[in-house]
Structures are given as structure tokens and as C-alpha cells.
Amino acid sequence: MLRSFNLLRKYPAVLNISDLKPLFWQQVLFATPTHPVCAMSHQTLSVKPIVISGPSGSGKSTLLNKLFAEFPGCFAFSISHTTRNPRPGEVDGKDYHFVTKDDFVKLVGENGFLEHAQFSGNMYGTSKKSVKDISSSGQLCVLDVEINGVKSIKQSDLKPKPRFIFVRPPSMEELRRRLESRGTETADSLKKRLDSAQEAMDYAESGAYDHIIDNKELEVAYEHLKGILIEDLHKIQGEKLKKGQ
Ligand SMILES: Nc1ncnc2c1ncn2[C@@H]1O[C@H](COP(=O)(O)OP(=O)(O)OP(=O)(O)O)[C@@H](O)[C@H]1O
Numbered sequence: 591m592l593r594s595f596n597l598l599r600k601y602p603a604v605l606n607i608s609d610l611k612p613l614f615w616q617q618v619l620f621a622t623p624t625h626p627v628c629a630m631s632h633q634t635l636s637v638k639p640i641v642i643s644g645p646s647g648s649g650k651s652t653l654l655n656k657l658f659a660e661f662p663g664c665f666a667f668s669i670s671h672t673t674r675n676p677r678p679g680e681v682d683g684k685d686y687h688f689v690t691k692d693d694f695v696k697l698v699g700e701n702g703f704l705e706h707a708q709f710s711g712n713m714y715g716t717s718k719k720s721v722k723d724i725s726s727s728g729q730l731c732v733l734d735v736e737i738n739g740v741k742s743i744k745q746s747d748l749k750p751k752p753r754f755i756f757v758r759p760p761s762m763e764e765l766r767r768r769l770e771s772r773g774t775e776t777a778d779s780l781k782k783r784l785d786s787a788q789e790a791m792d793y794a795e796s797g798a799y800d801h802i803i804d805n806k807e808l809e810v811a812y813e814h815l816k817g818i819l820i821e822d823l824h825k826i827q828g829e830k831l832k833k834g835q
Pocket of ligand 1: 644645646647648649650651652653768769771772805806807808809811
């Protein structure tokens with residue numbers, strides 16, 4: 591399952607109000623349109639997506655927001671498919687790919703989704719193509735997912751193969767402290783998040799990720815994350831310079 595989040599709260603560095611769409615379910619990737627600043631005009635570079643995961647409160651959005659701020663225009667978000675009707679102002683191909691149920695089911699049959707699920711009677715999914723399109727446009731697609739999403743992406747034949755990155759909190763006690771101090775959790779949601787944290791940590795221990803980032807000191811963790819992506823980010827920036835963007 592891919593995780594939900596409040597896009598504006600989590601990623602103010604890359605989102606405008608106009609990019610926002612209603613939060614719908616429990617499994618978002620980044621479902622915003624391609625950022626206009628970073629769209630590249632020629633398809634010269636193919637960049638590996640990153641799949642970033644970790645317990646709630648481990649610091650994923652804190653780290654990503656620092657990256658987005660330091661490398662503006664280098665990241666983009668996949669556009670989800672849905673069978674629900676467009677709301678006023680929503681644009682097909684920008685907010686979502688609005689499709690019929692038949693078309694959705696057909697794409698499921700063609701193994702076209704990285705993940706998909708039903709919510710409130712409508713179907714939602716992230717197609718492989720939407721992620722590939724970003725990679726081949728020379729931008730870096732970030733997939734912020736929960737453990738089941740990681741498993742589902744690992745099983746897929748997505749090309750280029752993503753880098754799987756886990757953000758690890760220093761301890762369960764510190765994780766609890768961070769979640770409490772974030773001030774976003776009820777007692778119930780805090781318990782749920784801490785309960786699922788251990789499962790996520792155990793899965794990471796099993797060697798499921800290419801990289802594990804220890805987020806004890808934020809700056810150290812950030813440098814680690816940046817170090818993993820820096821080659822790709824320099825390539826993206828180089829291409830943008832060439833194109834005068
Ligand atoms: N290295 C760190 N040291 C201290 N506090 C941190 C560190 N990294 C993140 N935090 C704080 O921990 C809290 C949780 O971080 P953040 O919201 O980035 O986690 P998350 O993994 O994105 O959570 P969720 O999955 O619930 O969205 C925030 O208040 C953030 O400021």
C-alpha cells in the first residue's frame with residue numbers, strides 16, 4: 591500500500607496550491623503534475639526513480655523537502671489513474687488520468703499498474719507508464735511508499751529499476767518523541783504508527799533496500815541521501831543548463 595499524506599504540509603518546496611488535489615485514500619504516490627520549471631524538452635536522460643520508505647515519523651518528508659529545496663526543478667510526480675469523475679477544475683492528464691472502469695480493468699489485466707486499489711467505490715492506481723514517463727523526461731520520480739508498496743514495486747518490472755531507500759529512526763523511543771512533537775497524531779494514530787514501525791524496521795533488516803539512511807542527525811542523514819542521488823542530480827542539472835532552463 592502506498593501511503594497517504596497531506597501534500598502541502600509535506601512538500602511545500604515543490605507544490606503550489608494549484609497543484610493540490612483532494613486527498614482521496616490511503617495510498618498516494620506523488621500524484622501531482624509535472625512541475626513546469628523542471629520539464630525538459632528533449633528526452634535525453636533516463637533517471638532512476640527512488641522508492642523511499644520508513645516508519646511514519648522517521649523523517650522522510652523532512653529529508654525530501656531539503657532535497658527539493660536544494661535542487662529545485664529536478665523532481666516530478668507521477669499522475670494517478672482514477673475511475674472517479676473529475677471535480678470542477680480538474681484536468682485530465684494533469685490532475686489525474688480519468689478513465690472508465692473498463693479501461694482501468696483492462697490496464698490491470700495488462701499488468702500496467704505498479705499498484706492499485708479501490709476506495710469509496712472508485713479505483714485508483716499508479717501506472718508504470720506514468721513513472722517511466724518521468725524517468726525518461728530526465729526528471730527524478732520519487733515514490734514515497736509504505737511497506738506493501740515497496741513489495742509491490744519490487745515485484746514489478748519497472749524500468750529503469752528504482753533505487754530502494756529506507757529511512758531509519760535512531761530508536762523507537764525517538765520515533766515516538768518525534769511523532770509526539772510533530773503534534774499531528776491522536777493517541778490512536780500514534781499507536782498505529784508505532785505498531786507498524788517495527789514491521790517496517792524488520793523488513794528493512796531483511797535486506798530489502800539498496801540503502802538505509804540512519805536519521806539521527808538530520809544533516810548527516812541528508813548528506814547520505816544526497817550522496818546517493820548526487821550523480822543523477824548533477825546530470826539533470828547539466829541537461830537543464832544545456833537547454834537553458
Ligand atoms: N534528524 C532529526 N532529528 C530530529 N527531528 C527530526 C529529524 N528528522 C525529522 N525530524 C522531525 O521528526 C518529525 C517527523 O518527521 P517527518 O514528518 O519528516 O517524518 P515522515 O517520515 O515524513 O512521517 P510520515 O510518514 O508520517 O509523513 C518532524 O517533526 C521532523 O521535524
